[in-house]
Amino acid sequence: MHPKIILYLLIASxxxxxxxxxxxxxxxxxxxxxYRENTFRTRSVRGIVSMNDGRHYTVNNRGRSxxxxxxxxxxKVKTIFKAGDHDQLQAFSSYQFSKDEKFxxxxxxxxxxxxxxxxxxxYIYDVLNDKLTALSENGKQQLATLSPDNRQVAFVRNNNIxxxxxxxxxxxxxxxxxxxxxxxxxxPDWVYEEEFGFADGFKxxxxxxxxxxxxxxxxxxxxxxxxIFGNLYPDAYNFKYPKAGEQNSExxxxxxxxxxxxxxxxxxPDGEEFYVPRIKWTNDPVTLSVxxxxxxxxxxxxxxxxxxxxxxxxxxEEENEKYISEATDDMVTYLPDNESFLLISExxxxxxxxxxxxxxxxxxxxxxxxxxxASLAGVDQDRSTIYYTSYEVAPTEIHLYSIGIxxxxxxxxxxxxxxxxxxxxxTFDYYILSYSNANTPPVYELHNRxxxxxxxxxxxxxxxxxAEAHGFALVEFMKVPTESGQxxxxxxxxxxxxxxxxxxxxxxxxxxxxxxxxxxxRWNRRNAWFQMLVQQGYIVACIDNRGTNGRGxxxxxxxxxxxxxxxxxxxxxxxxxxxxxxxxxxNRIGMFGWSYGGFMTSLCMTxxxxxxxxxxxxxxxxxxxxxxxxxxxxxxxxxxxxPEGYDENSPIHYAGMLEGKFLLVHGTxxxxxxFQNSIDFTSALVEADRQFEMQFYPNKNHGIxxxxxxxxxxxxxxEFILENL
Numbered sequence: 001m002h003p004k005i006i007l008y009l010l011i012a013s014x015x016x017x018x019x020x021x022x023x024x025x026x027x028x029x030x031x032x033x034x035y036r037e038n039t040f041r042t043r044s045v046r047g048i049v050s051m052n053d054g055r056h057y058t059v060n061n062r063g064r065s066x067x068x069x070x071x072x073x074x075x076k077v078k079t080i081f082k083a084g085d086h087d088q089l090q091a092f093s094s095y096q097f098s099k100d101e102k103f104x105x106x107x108x109x110x111x112x113x114x115x116x117x118x119x120x121x122x123y124i125y126d127v128l129n130d131k132l133t134a135l136s137e138n139g140k141q142q143l144a145t146l147s148p149d150n151r152q153v154a155f156v157r158n159n160n161i162x163x164x165x166x167x168x169x170x171x172x173x174x175x176x177x178x179x180x181x182x183x184x185x186x187x188p189d190w191v192y193e194e195e196f197g198f199a200d201g202f203k204x205x206x207x208x209x210x211x212x213x214x215x216x217x218x219x220x221x222x223x224x225x226x227x228i229f230g231n232l233y234p235d236a237y238n239f240k241y242p243k244a245g246e247q248n249s250e251x252x253x254x255x256x257x258x259x260x261x262x263x264x265x266x267x268x269p270d271g272e273e274f275y276v277p278r279i280k281w282t283n284d285p286v287t288l289s290v291x292x293x294x295x296x297x298x299x300x301x302x303x304x305x306x307x308x309x310x311x312x313x314x315x316x317e318e319e320n321e322k323y324i325s326e327a328t329d330d331m332v333t334y335l336p337d338n339e340s341f342l343l344i345s346e347x348x349x350x351x352x353x354x355x356x357x358x359x360x361x362x363x364x365x366x367x368x369x370x371x372x373x374a375s376l377a378g379v380d381q382d383r384s385t386i387y388y389t390s391y392e393v394a395p396t397e398i399h400l401y402s403i404g405i406x407x408x409x410x411x412x413x414x415x416x417x418x419x420x421x422x423x424x425x426x427t428f429d430y431y432i433l434s435y436s437n438a439n440t441p442p443v444y445e446l447h448n449r450x451x452x453x454x455x456x457x458x459x460x461x462x463x464x465x466x467a468e469a470h471g472f473a474l475v476e477f478m479k480v481p482t483e484s485g486q487x488x489x490x491x492x493x494x495x496x497x498x499x500x501x502x503x504x505x506x507x508x509x510x511x512x513x514x515x516x517x518x519x520x521x522r523w524n525r526r527n528a529w530f531q532m533l534v535q536q537g538y539i540v541a542c543i544d545n546r547g548t549n550g551r552g553x554x555x556x557x558x559x560x561x562x563x564x565x566x567x568x569x570x571x572x573x574x575x576x577x578x579x580x581x582x583x584x585x586x587n588r589i590g591m592f593g594w595s596y597g598g599f600m601t602s603l604c605m606t607x608x609x610x611x612x613x614x615x616x617x618x619x620x621x622x623x624x625x626x627x628x629x630x631x632x633x634x635x636x637x638x639x640x641x642x643p644e645g646y647d648e649n650s651p652i653h654y655a656g657m658l659e660g661k662f663l664l665v666h667g668t669x670x671x672x673x674x675f676q677n678s679i680d681f682t683s684a685l686v687e688a689d690r691q692f693e694m695q696f697y698p699n700k701n702h703g704i705x706x707x708x709x710x711x712x713x714x715x716x717x718x719e720f721i722l723e724n725l
Contacts, residue, residue: 054427149208513596667700
């Protein structure tokens with residue numbers, strides 16, 4: 001083994017690799033087994049909804065019924081709702097209970113819009129009277145939500161907000177100016193949904209007397225259009241998409257009062273361009289919390305708005321030299337004392353939890369240390385206990401902890417190597433602990449509040465057996481040194497019959513985007529495909545470059561203003577280093593990446609001085625000028641402020657330097673990373689007289705899936721690898 005490399009072998013007893021080449025045809029990993037027969041699909045535990053008593057939960061039984069079970073033994077107690085008992089509804093996709101569990105809102109006939117948004121038909125089920133009623137007869141709805149007082153359902157239709165009264169069953173419209181590509185009420189525009197990660201643009205007050213909602217005026221945002229093929233004359237799909245440096249929607253926050261029927265605009269400061277990444281009600285039903293973020297995203301404020309008059313005051317404020325990372329649901333969690341909230345901030349160089357008193361302005365840390373908090377898993381307010389996950393053990397592991405709100409009595413609730421998460425019952429008497437590592441598929445366990453294992457819900461034992469039978473090789477973690485002095489985290493998968501005296505081709509998987517992480521102790525959804533390549537004699541590797549997560553603010557924000565520059569250096573230096581290992585053929589190194597990884601692959605293929613023999617870029621950004629405002633400007637500022645950062649790191653400008661075999665893949669209906677990126681890169685490659693191959697998928701979005709698409713794509717990529725590496 002090369003003396004510089006530091007390898008940490010993570011051996012899972014149930015995944016012992018084969019000691020020789022697989023001879024039995026039935027035990028070979030094939031594309032058919034992976035993508036058509038789903039031989040290696042993981043089983044999960046999803047859709048468990050805790051009931052108010054904290055002792056029972058409900059599950060969606062394949063869209064046919066809602067069944068109640070007991071946490072302690074898992075036994076079915078009863079069926080609460082059965083679709084087949086009602087003529088109007090034969091199946092449903094999801095459901096939500098009213099606060100008192102007397103009503104259930106059921107979702108069916110779902111039509112996706114973008115990544116999170118959809119329209120659907122909703123039904124209201126009266127549990128006590130066994131009565132099912134359509135929410136509305138006037139067209140599909142969006143974001144239907146029961147009020148906390150169980151008397152109303154609010155929803156969005158055609159960019160306007162409506163309320164259905166459960167007593168009179170009357171339907172009332174409360175906004176009237178909504179219009180496609182002009183005004184949106186109650187739901188986010190495209191860029192908010194994609195980059196701030198939410199689809200619900202309205203919130204009921206705790207007492208059910210008011211609705212706070214977003215209003216997006218996107219009339220000044222330029223339209224992007226995609227051609228949708230299939231008809232004699234293809235259709236044009238137009239939507240508002242603000243590219244970096246361009247005009248955003250004008251966002252205002254409003255509160256509608258049910259009793260008076262009046263709507264009041266909150267006086268959110270508007271002295272500069274800004275975003276509102278979150279709104280939520282405090283425990284006071286007349287105080288709305290608004291997170292305000294300037295367009296540069298380096299200045300955040302938590303505002304409290306008086307819903308009765310719209311007056312606003314700042315209760316927390318923070319600035320960062322580069323950007324604020326955590327303007328999400330977890331950033332602020334209100335406590336029942338009506339004077340404090342939990343805050344997640346990286347103001348001390350790592351993400352940590354703080355307790356902030358918004359009456360005194362005093363902030364004190366709950367967690368501290370040279371490690372990042374990964375997520376806030378739950379807050380048991382009755383017992384003043386916080387549950388969270390963090391990277392404290394290692395940047396490649398995520399573990400579960402509990403700690404008092406006062407910062408005392410910290411406990412580690414997970415053991416072993418891996419990544420953990422938890423879902424708690426409403427009373428926090430039980431939690432479902434899920435975990436996996438690079439060599440162990442997901443396991444789901446039920447624990448009680450004291451951490452005692454009650455039972456295993458799913459251990460993917462069948463998948464473990466299949467992985468063993470098919471000779472899955474071990475994923476080995478490593479450290480890769482670079483000229484910058486950084487030790488980068490990476491992993492490597494070697495063939496089961498690995499011969500250290502023989503040279504092997506190297507296939508590198510890359511993503512590398514800011515705040516992402518691929519080198520982590522977690523079961524990889526592409527594991528079976530990687531293992532198939534390993535059976536063909538390839539070594540598969542992945543390295544997390546500078547800019548990725550889990551290692552603190554300095555490492556995470558090293559790529560600020562120059563997306564692609566340091567990441568490309570790190571990937572090229574890592575590939576060079578690995579190519580010098582005695583068991584790797586430095587003349588047979590390939591790379592594959594999707595989205596940001598496609599951007600990285602394109603840069604490495606053009607700026608790598610012929611280091612890579614082969615590259616596959618799927619749905620790549622090729623010029624950050626083409627991507628949206630919120631994501632791009634967070635890390636790059638605007639093209640007007642930072643033109644060099646945009647242009648000097650665009651693969652389009654290095655098309656003439658392309659070396660090696662290159663496959664460019666894109667979906668023509670990608671609303672996220674537009675097909676325009678690949679078209680303009682293609683034009684530059686043609687102009688530079690560089691040969692390459694291209695695969696496009698008509699009417700497919702950023703995920704490139706549906707029908708036979710996934711199989712077709714991975715077959716194309718596999719054949720390209722086998723032919724050229």
